[in-house]
Amino acid sequence: MASRLTDLDLLATFLEIYRGGSLTSAASRRGLTQPAVSGQLAKLEKELGAPLFVRGSRGVTPTPRADELARRVGTHLDQLKTALDPVSALEGTVRLGGAAEFMTTRGMPAFTPLTQRGLRLEITLGLAGDLLNGLKAGQLDLVLSSVRPGAGLTATPFTDEEFLLVGPPMLARTVDQRLLARNPARALEHLPLVAYSDELPIIRRYWRSEFGERPKNATAVIVPDLRAVLAAVIAGAGVSALPRYLAEPALAAGSVEQLHHPEIPPLNTLYVVTRGTTTPATDVVAEHLRSRDWGAL
Structure with missing residues (x-):
């Protein structure tokens, strides 16, 4: 039993590194020191017999083996966390827009904890100008933009x-x-x-x-x-x-x-952009973006 709990602990640490892009952010979210996180990662890589990340001066980049492992264990670990903490459940749908490159490589892994708590996301991919126009027209609730919008929209830097x-x-x-x-x-x-x-x-x-x-x-x-x-x-x-x-x-x-x-x-600064009165679900997504350690971008 202890061994299984240890394995779950290693996988939880791995998932935080994978989603945050750095050992520092994983240590903060797990309440551990960075050497402890490094040690857990090294142990997991030894058990799997394969490296999970490429270390860089600005963070870590997942290997294909890490992508596969995250797909296999991410949903199960998130569901387990939700089952142990039912008050964290979310409701509602957020219509979110962003650049295809950022959303596919960094955005979607970052949103997984929210979707596993019950939040529903409708994602639109496109250019910043088109997405901001969609936000103004009421077609979107929130946009991740590389362009600071003009009057009528609220923009907050997030990374x-x-x-x-x-x-x-x-x-x-x-x-x-x-x-x-x-x-x-x-x-x-x-x-x-x-x-x-x-x-x-x-x-x-x-x-x-x-x-x-x-x-x-x-x-x-x-x-x-x-x-x-x-x-x-x-x-x-x-x-x-x-x-x-x-x-x-x-x-x-x-x-x-x-x-x-x-x-x-x-x-280049990236912004969380909303309009007018927001819903509780939109506020949760915006705060998740602003509070996250995005590591090296």
Whole structure:
């Protein structure tokens, strides 16, 4: 019996690391020290005979084995927690909008504890502008937005995305490192770009923030999904600026390299956006987003 309880304890710690993206957030939520969380994770990985996370300077990234384990045990552990704490049950439906890339990689795992307590979510994926218009029109209750909205909506910051300039190793080797130190925009000018849209929103922001000018590079690929942007970069089509949470697994695998290392990484704030009077269920989701430790994004 004690062994089974220990296994449940290890799995509960694993699930907090998986959903929070860091050992620090898991330690806080589990009421443990970080060394204790590290020890539990190491024990579980030893029992399974496989690593569950790739350690990075800004947090951890799940391996495919971790994704599989989370799918298998997450629902059962959440249901067990709810059964032991029935007052935590939730009711209602929240119509929530967000970017496909963030929602599929970080958002959905973060919402699982709420759905397991009885909350129902209707998710709409799309661009920030379209989602904010849907919120104004009453079609959505809450939006996770990378754009701060205008008057009529309430926006609260909940985390920051950090952008990295990455490219495939074969293109990284063509960059003159001495010129990069003196004039980075000029050193990178020959590299083709892979962008989200013709306006180069993320790339243009990176160039202006770090180099004080617009990019003069030719554009090789336009694809409106950051996951597809990363796939094109890995394949060798060009370089791009991407959120750390998307790029870090490829960096750890050596599929891409970071081309530029700014002293202060460029950030983009993400907002929880609501309108007018909110429902108790919407308030629960908003507070869950604001209070969560999102780890490295």
